[in-house]
Amino acid sequence: MSQYRVEMKNVHKSFGDNDVVKGVNLNVANNEVVVMIGASGAGKSTVLRMINGLETVTSGEILIDGEDIAHKGTDINKVREKIGMVFQHFNLFPNMSVMGNITLAPTELGIASKDEAVKQAKEMLEVVGLTDKADAMPAQLSGGQQQRVAIARALAMHPDIMLFDEPTSALDPEMVGDVLGVMRRLAKQGMTMVIVTHEMGFAKEVADRVVFFDNGTILEQGKPKDIFEHPKEERTKNFLNKVLNA
Amino acid sequence: MLGALLPGKTVAAAQKTYTIGTDVTFAPFEFANQDNKYVGIDLDLIKAIAKEEGFKVEIKPLGFNAAVQALEARQIDGVIAGMSITPERKQKFLMSDPYYKSGVVMAVAKKSSIKSLKDLRGKRVAIKTGTDSADYANSIKQKYGFSTVTFDDSNNMYQDVTTGNSAACFEDQPVMQYGINNGMALKIVGKPAREGAYGFATSKNNQALMNKFNIGLKKLRANGQYDKIIERYLGNGSAKSQKAAAGNSQTTDRSFIGLLKANWSTLMGGLRETMVLTIVAIFFATLVGILVGLLGVIPNKLCQGTATTFIYIFRGLPLMVLALFIYTGVPSLIGSKVPAFIAGIVTLTLNEGAYTAAFVKGGIQAVDPGQMEAARSLGLPFGKAMRKVILPQGIKIMIPSFINQFIITLKDTSILSIIGLLELTQTGKIIIARNMEGFKIWTMVALIYLIIITLLTWLSNWVQKKVKA
Numbered sequence: 001m002s003q004y005r006v007e008m009k010n011v012h013k014s015f016g017d018n019d020v021v022k023g024v025n026l027n028v029a030n031n032e033v034v035v036m037i038g039a040s041g042a043g044k045s046t047v048l049r050m051i052n053g054l055e056t057v058t059s060g061e062i063l064i065d066g067e068d069i070a071h072k073g074t075d076i077n078k079v080r081e082k083i084g085m086v087f088q089h090f091n092l093f094p095n096m097s098v099m100g101n102i103t104l105a106p107t108e109l110g111i112a113s114k115d116e117a118v119k120q121a122k123e124m125l126e127v128v129g130l131t132d133k134a135d136a137m138p139a140q141l142s143g144g145q146q147q148r149v150a151i152a153r154a155l156a157m158h159p160d161i162m163l164f165d166e167p168t169s170a171l172d173p174e175m176v177g178d179v180l181g182v183m184r185r186l187a188k189q190g191m192t193m194v195i196v197t198h199e200m201g202f203a204k205e206v207a208d209r210v211v212f213f214d215n216g217t218i219l220e221q222g223k224p225k226d227i228f229e230h231p232k233e234e235r236t237k238n239f240l241n242k243v244l245n246a
Numbered sequence: 247m248l249g250a251l252l253p254g255k256t257v258a259a260a261q262k263t264y265t266i267g268t269d270v271t272f273a274p275f276e277f278a279n280q281d282n283k284y285v286g287i288d289l290d291l292i293k294a295i296a297k298e299e300g301f302k303v304e305i306k307p308l309g310f311n312a313a314v315q316a317l318e319a320r321q322i323d324g325v326i327a328g329m330s331i332t333p334e335r336k337q338k339f340l341m342s343d344p345y346y347k348s349g350v351v352m353a354v355a356k357k358s359s360i361k362s363l364k365d366l367r368g369k370r371v372a373i374k375t376g377t378d379s380a381d382y383a384n385s386i387k388q389k390y391g392f393s394t395v396t397f398d399d400s401n402n403m404y405q406d407v408t409t410g411n412s413a414a415c416f417e418d419q420p421v422m423q424y425g426i427n428n429g430m431a432l433k434i435v436g437k438p439a440r441e442g443a444y445g446f447a448t449s450k451n452n453q454a455l456m457n458k459f460n461i462g463l464k465k466l467r468a469n470g471q472y473d474k475i476i477e478r479y480l481g482n483g484s485a486k487s488q489k490a491a492a493g494n495s496q497t498t499d500r501s502f503i504g505l506l507k508a509n510w511s512t513l514m515g516g517l518r519e520t521m522v523l524t525i526v527a528i529f530f531a532t533l534v535g536i537l538v539g540l541l542g543v544i545p546n547k548l549c550q551g552t553a554t555t556f557i558y559i560f561r562g563l564p565l566m567v568l569a570l571f572i573y574t575g576v577p578s579l580i581g582s583k584v585p586a587f588i589a590g591i592v593t594l595t596l597n598e599g600a601y602t603a604a605f606v607k608g609g610i611q612a613v614d615p616g617q618m619e620a621a622r623s624l625g626l627p628f629g630k631a632m633r634k635v636i637l638p639q640g641i642k643i644m645i646p647s648f649i650n651q652f653i654i655t656l657k658d659t660s661i662l663s664i665i666g667l668l669e670l671t672q673t674g675k676i677i678i679a680r681n682m683e684g685f686k687i688w689t690m691v692a693l694i695y696l697i698i699i700t701l702l703t704w705l706s707n708w709v710q711k712k713v714k715a
Contacts, residue, residue, distance in 0.1 A: 054619055081625035091620035095638045104634060105624035150620075157624060 005192050011060035020046050022216040031190045035203040038213030044196045052083045084154030088166040090146040092138040099134045102153045124152035128182050144175025164195040212236050263302040267313030269327040271399040271679030274424040274479035278676045288326040290475045295462030308666035311376045315574040321583045324448045330378035331445040340456045342446040349438025350379045353422050354414045356431045366392040369413035372406040379416040382440050401678050404430050430682050502686050509677050516673025523659045527594035535602020542607035560600035565661045569593040573665040590662040598655045609644035649706035
């Protein structure tokens with residue numbers, strides 16, 4: 001058993017001639033909350049999406065609990081069962097109710113019976129504060145509510161790791177707090193989390209480690225206090241100046 | 247020999263059945279009467295010979311060209327369709343002894359001033375594809391300086407002359423005479439050319455059938471049956487008897503309602519065939535379309551390539567070419583017959599299936615890619631994610647295209663008349679070949695299509711509402 005939940009070893013990713021990720025080494029320990037920051041196009045989201053195999057690596061290695069996800073013998077679906085993911089645009093299934101969204105994967109994958117899945121879905125809805133919306137359709141919910149359902153949907157698989165890809169970027173400002181509140185609680189409960197976000201206040205408060213991406217590489221990383229208050233690199237300073245004083 | 251002398255004995259032995267192809271619109275040699283039964287000199291003759299010689303015939307009214315092609319592909323055993331005996335045909339087929347002497351005549355509109363071939367300079371002449379008359383017209387068109395336009399059946403050719411689009415047409419003399427007897431507003435000018443004779447054709451390896459035909463023909467001539475058959479359709483030579491003979495197979499009421507009544511059951515028979523073809527074709531085309539469409543979205547180069555190629559080929563081929571290829575081309579390749587109905591269904595399945603596959607693929611691709619990512623990120627395998635998440639959303643996008651495709655399929659069945667299927671369009675052609683009432687009958691056929699398509703559209707809209715709700 002590996003000491004890390006996630007290990008990325010010299011990972012590269014190119015789309016055609018465009019090198020998006022250039023040699024990233026990143027380990028995430030159990031119960032650790034890692035927040036990735038950096039300008040758009042710096043490669044944060046691509047790195048995040050490679051962790052659960054939504055993007056394949058061009059070269060390098062990614063291990064989840066010590067298991068190489070690109071290896072032929074690895075069942076990527078099994079790996080994904082223990083990695084929850086929350087998307088910028090929620091990606092709820094519009095043809096199913098909130099309950100349907102949450103119970104689909106556990107029942108389809110034979111992890112829970114229909115009754116168990118419904119019972120657990122209700123618990124998850126309690127976690128995200130939406131017990132009264134079980135029968136609603138996604139289109140009837142606000143953005144913030146949809147994103148909380150998306151979190152509940154991911155949690156219903158009882159993941160070991162949660163990935164968040166700019167979970168609040170598509171939300172109206174007054175909705176952001178609810179979603180961050182849910183994430184804060186998850187972090188406190190010891191969930192291993194990798195988060196891409198532009199919410200610097202949240203990063204400072206919740207992160208165990210902040211990773212600054214620049215031009216496809218990790219330029220600098222460390223405790224939130226060190227990165228935000230004493231950045232070593234000029235480019236980190238520039239970036240933080242821009243976002244904090246915007 | 248004994249069997250020929252004692253036909254009763256051969257009946258006792260299992261009688262061999264031969265499939266005989268014939269034209270659809272070549273009165274008085276073959277045409278459908280008001281009961282939609284095929285009658286005519288050729289048919290009475292082949293049936294009488296079959297009886298005489300102790301074999302059975304199954305008549306396939308395919309149209310002249312299709313019949314000859316089907317014989318070449320050995321889909322059928324023989325062709326009797328007022329086929330002139332020519333050296334070229336003798337090379338390709340076995341041709342029987344002549345059973346009717348004929349010649350090519352020129353016919354013009356009743357009021358036309360054209361009196362001879364010389365008057366055709368610079369004019370357009372209508373001919374029927376694959377016929378000896380067409381051959382004749384083509385052989386002299388340089389000399390007399392006219393151009394030609396070709397049609398697939400006699401009636402369309404006549405109509406082109408009566409409407410004035412073409413100045414004249416060339417046709418076998420008895421056929422032309424019959425058409426005029428039946429009220430076609432044409433007149434014969436000049437003398438018959440290229441006097442020749444009609445013969446029955448089989449493929450080169452079917453000497454047995456050919457022998458039976460020749461022997462039977464001799465017997466019919468000897469016992470007077472032959473003359474009776476000719477008289478039945480052309481009278482004994484006088485114009486009056488010809489008119490009477492023509493009347494035998496005609497309805498008298500020529501009003502729209504009268505014609506509709508007289509041909510009602512025939513038209514409904516055609517409609518039934520059209521509906522059966524449509525429903526069966528929609529079923530298989532939808533099945534094939536969905537399977538190929540799904541193949542096209544599987545993330546695998548071979549699957550996608552197969553789907554793309556399928557769509558490219560069968561969407562690209564004109565339906566008529568595909569139908570002819572499957573019906574007359576494929577049999578010579580695989581060495582066995584393809585029944586017309588099967589050929590028709592396969593044609594529609596491939597063509598409509600390709601269109602269906604294209605919009606199924608498009609419909610799936612129109613679903614937000616984030617949906618697939620979300621489903622996969624939960625651990626659902628590709629197939630489950632497709633079935634549970636993507637398809638239910640894609641199908642909603644596809645429904646209008648499906649309805650559109652059903653209507654197109656219904657209309658496209660009409661193209662299958664080219665391979666002789668007795669669907670609504672072919673039925674119309676056949677009725678017109680008998681009564682020459684092109685305008686009224688095509689109006690009826692058009693109205694029937696419109697009514698059915700209207701009903702189908704209503705049904706579809708109702709289904710669409712149900713699904714959306």
